Amino acid sequence: MTSYTTPLRDLLFVYSELLNPAVIQALPGYEEVTPELVESILAEAGKFCEEQLFPLNRSGDEEGCRFEQGRVFTPEGFKAAYAAFTEAGWTTLQGHPEYGGQGLPKYINIMLEEIISSANFSFGLYPGLTGGACSAINGYASEELKRRFLPKMVAGEWSGAMCLTEPQCGTDLGLLRTKAEPQQDGSYLLSGSKMFITAGEHDLTENIIHLVLARTPGAPKGIKGISLFLVPKISVRDDGKLAAPNGVSCGSIEQKMGIHASSTCVINFDAAQGYLLGELNQGMEAMFVMMNNERLAVGIQGLGIGEVAYQSAVAYARERLQGRSLSGTKHPDKPADPILVHPDVRRMLLTMRAYGEGNRALVGWVARELDRSLRHPDPRSRRDAADCVALMTPIVKAFITDCGFELANLGMQVFGGHGYIRENGMEQYVRDARIAQIYEGTNGIQALDLIGRKLPVHTGRYLRHFFHPVKAYLEEKENDAGLLVFVLPLAKAFGRLQQATAWLAQKGMENPEEMGAAATEYLRLFALVALGYLWLRMADLGIRNQDGDEAVFYRAKVDTARFYFERILPQTGALFASIMSGSSTMMQFNDEAF
Numbered sequence: 001m002t003s004y005t006t007p008l009r010d011l012l013f014v015y016s017e018l019l020n021p022a023v024i025q026a027l028p029g030y031e032e033v034t035p036e037l038v039e040s041i042l043a044e045a046g047k048f049c050e051e052q053l054f055p056l057n058r059s060g061d062e063e064g065c066r067f068e069q070g071r072v073f074t075p076e077g078f079k080a081a082y083a084a085f086t087e088a089g090w091t092t093l094q095g096h097p098e099y100g101g102q103g104l105p106k107y108i109n110i111m112l113e114e115i116i117s118s119a120n121f122s123f124g125l126y127p128g129l130t131g132g133a134c135s136a137i138n139g140y141a142s143e144e145l146k147r148r149f150l151p152k153m154v155a156g157e158w159s160g161a162m163c164l165t166e167p168q169c170g171t172d173l174g175l176l177r178t179k180a181e182p183q184q185d186g187s188y189l190l191s192g193s194k195m196f197i198t199a200g201e202h203d204l205t206e207n208i209i210h211l212v213l214a215r216t217p218g219a220p221k222g223i224k225g226i227s228l229f230l231v232p233k234i235s236v237r238d239d240g241k242l243a244a245p246n247g248v249s250c251g252s253i254e255q256k257m258g259i260h261a262s263s264t265c266v267i268n269f270d271a272a273q274g275y276l277l278g279e280l281n282q283g284m285e286a287m288f289v290m291m292n293n294e295r296l297a298v299g300i301q302g303l304g305i306g307e308v309a310y311q312s313a314v315a316y317a318r319e320r321l322q323g324r325s326l327s328g329t330k331h332p333d334k335p336a337d338p339i340l341v342h343p344d345v346r347r348m349l350l351t352m353r354a355y356g357e358g359n360r361a362l363v364g365w366v367a368r369e370l371d372r373s374l375r376h377p378d379p380r381s382r383r384d385a386a387d388c389v390a391l392m393t394p395i396v397k398a399f400i401t402d403c404g405f406e407l408a409n410l411g412m413q414v415f416g417g418h419g420y421i422r423e424n425g426m427e428q429y430v431r432d433a434r435i436a437q438i439y440e441g442t443n444g445i446q447a448l449d450l451i452g453r454k455l456p457v458h459t460g461r462y463l464r465h466f467f468h469p470v471k472a473y474l475e476e477k478e479n480d481a482g483l484l485v486f487v488l489p490l491a492k493a494f495g496r497l498q499q500a501t502a503w504l505a506q507k508g509m510e511n512p513e514e515m516g517a518a519a520t521e522y523l524r525l526f527a528l529v530a531l532g533y534l535w536l537r538m539a540d541l542g543i544r545n546q547d548g549d550e551a552v553f554y555r556a557k558v559d560t561a562r563f564y565f566e567r568i569l570p571q572t573g574a575l576f577a578s579i580m581s582g583s584s585t586m587m588q589f590n591d592e593a594f
């Protein structure tokens with residue numbers, strides 16, 4: 001009952017029309033990355049995901065992963081699909097050419113991640129974490145370690161896992177206890193237990209490379225005493241060949257609400273040999289390379305799941321016959337009209353579409369800046385782009401995963417009771433989408449990151465990379481009569497964001513709890529304004545292309561923009577009021593009364 005076709009047209013609209021593709025093509029090494037090449041890669045990727053991954057989504061959910069005597073078995077079909085995935089070279093897209101990668105822009109890989117997340121969320125977590133681990137190894141490992149580990153990881157023959165969480169430490173990593181004892185040969189022996197480790201153990205690859213946070217003897221307490229280590233499940237000789245097992249074992253896997261086909265493991269380290277990445281006690285800095293990668297990837301998971309929920313809901317709304325249109329029967333030949341005629345169903349579908357396409361534009365913008373931050377020849381431009389990515393990462397992670405869940409939920413609502421029934425596939429999306437709001441730093445923590453770290457840094461330097469383009473674009477379009485219905489409400493919402501930002505900067509200095517109390521609403525206000533800015537740009541493009549061959553596509557852009565501005569952007573008023581009410585109602589509430 002669920003259905004999915006790669007939204008190729010919209011992915012390319014964002015890549016080639018909304019964001020100037022010449023910006024990426026001008027980066028050193030990307031001269032050959034023409035829009036035609038991007039289109040052909042995405043078309044192939046889409047075909048693969050639709051044909052090989054999507055059919056395994058529901059069976060993978062039903063069967064789940066199996067734990068037997070320390071080994072984890074993925075559901076039927078996953079091993080073959082993973083083999084086909086690596087065989088086709090999909091793990092190599094963004095990898096460094098020195099280690100066997102194709103060295104393509106991150107943006108292309110990000111579009112692939114969206115497609116995979118729509119087709120099979122759980123499957124995507126296996127190669128997804130490997131990409132993040134490669135980035136951290138690339139940034140912080142010695143040349144020797146890179147040569148030993150990266151080629152197999154880039155090829156997908158070995159996978160990666162991220163080992164932070166322990167029973168007593170989730171958000172507060174300063175509490176972690178895993179120990180790393182230095183050895184004569186410069187390596188370390190790690191002992192301790194990690195939990196909730198995604199893809200910590202499975203049967204898809206012959207080796208798993210764990211990136212583990214641990215403490216060395218005498219390290220400072222808290223977050224300042226944490227180091228990052230590379231710990232292979234099976235030891236690897238200098239020549240890259242596998243040696244003996246390395247004191248890494250899986251204690252159990254979790255029974256979860258969703259993503260059943262993704263293994264979530266307790267991983268025990270028993271004097272396992274590991275190698276330091278980066279400097280001693282600077283583990284968080286190195287881990288943040290992987291975590292920032294993963295935070296964007298998790299936002300993209302929300303985007304992917306929202307898309308498949310939307311497509312499935314539209315298909316259902318066209319077929320399901322219930323009631324008659326309020327403005328008179330539309331299909332007299334049928335016993336009832338399709339539910340697509342009902343305003344409330346259209347409200348749900350357009351809400352899904354407006355968030356989904358807006359979020360795709362937001363992800364595209366950040367993806368392009370990510371590539372600029374890594375490749376631009378001018379250091380100042382690289383820094384500016386990196387500022388923009390740093391500012392927007394918590395927004396992509398939190399807002400888009402909130403949307404992923406909201407959209408999956410709306411999709412289920414469009415299906416009515418049939419959405420609640422397992423065999424129809426919609427309830428899986430609701431269950432799968434939910435985790436993305438929690439892992440990789442809860443969405444509450446993302447909001448604190450935005451407000452507490454990203455806003456004040458360098459006296460608001462990051463913020464300028466959002467405020468300036470929005471202000472400039474509003475000024476450029478303020479006399480454009482055709483766009484006035486978009487420009488005026490965006491200017492109002494932007495004003496609210498500016499005012500709330502100034503208020504919080506002042507209040508936060510006096511009392512940090514004001515920031516904490518406002519953080520979640522502030523992040524949403526920010527995100528809605530960001531989407532408003534992008535929808536204004538998309539409406540502009542839509543209006544200018546109304547008469548061509550693709551009039552239906554462009555008109556839909558303008559109409560969806562209107563829906564966004566009339567029905568969604570006004571939420572900024574309520575969020576603003578809520579932020580400005582301050583923290584007292586929450587913080588003065590009597591603890592005993594809870």
Ligand SMILES: Cc1cc2nc3c(=O)[nH]c(=O)nc-3n(C[C@H](O)[C@H](O)[C@H](O)COP(=O)(O)OP(=O)(O)OC[C@H]3O[C@@H](n4cnc5c(N)ncnc54)[C@H](O)[C@@H]3O)c2cc1C
Binds near residue numbers: 172198256441448
């Ligand atoms: C399916 C799954 C897969 C996972 N995969 C991985 C993985 O691969 N690797 C890994 O290391 N971990 C993984 N995790 C762990 C995940 O990242 C943590 O669960 C998450 O970061 C939250 O930590 P916690 O569960 O301990 O919650 P807690 O930290 O106990 O938080 C509980 C609540 O308190 C709030 N809170 C906590 N501290 C603060 C604060 N300072 N200010 C405001 N609010 C606060 C949180 O937002 C949350 O709402 C996974 C978890 C799950 C369920």
